[in-house]
Amino acid sequence: MAEASRPPIAIIMGSQSDWATMKHTAETLDALGVEYEAKIISAHRTPDRLYEFSKNAKVNGYKVIIAGAGGAAHLPGMTAAMTPLPVFGVPVQSKALSGQDSLLSIVQMPAGVPVGTLAIGRAGAINAALLAAAVLALNDNNLATRLDTWRDKQRDGVALAPVDESD
Numbered sequence: 564m565a566e567a568s569r570p571p572i573a574i575i576m577g578s579q580s581d582w583a584t585m586k587h588t589a590e591t592l593d594a595l596g597v598e599y600e601a602k603i604i605s606a607h608r609t610p611d612r613l614y615e616f617s618k619n620a621k622v623n624g625y626k627v628i629i630a631g632a633g634g635a636a637h638l639p640g641m642t643a644a645m646t647p648l649p650v651f652g653v654p655v656q657s658k659a660l661s662g663q664d665s666l667l668s669i670v671q672m673p674a675g676v677p678v679g680t681l682a683i684g685r686a687g688a689i690n691a692a693l694l695a696a697a698v699l700a701l702n703d704n705n706l707a708t709r710l711d712t713w714r715d716k717q718r719d720g721v722a723l724a725p726v727d728e729s730d
């Protein structure tokens with residue numbers, strides 16, 4: 564695919580099982596009108612796919628990569644090692660350790676190869692989309708306006724006083 568027709572954001576994830584989390588990234592980008600491609604790329608099971616994707620990500624026209632993985636979550640760090648593009652990592656909530664393994668695997672990169680690490684699970688997936696959109700909005704005034712509108716809507720949805728939800 565030619566560079567001009569590529570979406571600016573790639574959402575990659577280590578497994579089909581990560582989609583339940585990473586679909587929140589996709590839904591948030593949909594709400595902001597930001598195009599993306601979503602791919603399953605496993606650092607462990609499909610290392611050749613990871614190499615091919617990461618080495619060519621910039622020339623293929625992507626601007627930001629969002630990588631979700633769980634457990635021994637090497638995907639964001641290995642991707643960042645092979646591309647100059649900004650990489651945001653989403654720790655998927657694992658069954659064994661509730662995502663603490665994923666978080667520490669992603670966040671503890673050695674100096675020199677950064678991965679911007681988000682919160683575990685759904686919150687991190689949504690925030691990765693918002694952060695990636697904010698990066699793109701530096702050079703896209705229309706997107707900056709849509710991000711402002713998104714935040715205004717969020718603010719307006721917060722009630723002043725709590726209600727008893729069990730009633």
Ligand code: RP5
Nearest residue numbers: 577578580581632633634655
């Ligand atoms: C990781 O292993 C994936 O990112 C996923 O979170 C985890 C479990 O993968 P499956 O065994 O469900 O495919 O590589």
